[in-house]
Amino acid sequence: MSEGTQDASSANADSSPLRGIGAAALGLLHAHLELLGIELQEQKAASLRQLLYAGVALLFGLLLLFALSVLVLLLFWDSHRLQAIIALCLFHGLGCLLALWRLRAALRRQVSPFSASLEELARDRERLLP
Secondary structure, eight states: OHHHHHHHHHHHHHHHHHHHHHHHHHHHHHHHHHHHHHHHHHHHHHHHHHHHHHHHHHHHHHHHHHHHHHHHHHHTTTTOHHHHHHHHHHHHHHHHHHHHHHHHHHHHHOOOTTHHHHHHHHHHHHHHOO
């Protein structure tokens, strides 16, 4: 009977460090998943807010552009109708190209949405590996 208790106690002693490592790994995983969830919620809220503001700005910008275009056409209808239409088309085309260029530049500068999680994983890897 003493041999059975020795085997059980040695098995518990051997599994104790493994349990500690497993618990530490699960704790790290849990912390990282919590951080990832928080970052996902923040990113979603920020994206929705930006999309809403962009939509409203686009709507009012298009209304303003339409009204100004009609005003220019009315002002030059009798004297320089064709030149006014050509100038408006050039203006609108250049505005579109400028907006696309700025969008492309903004997409290139965009930061990774999970940078904090990636930095935390890198720090953990440095701490765990010799």
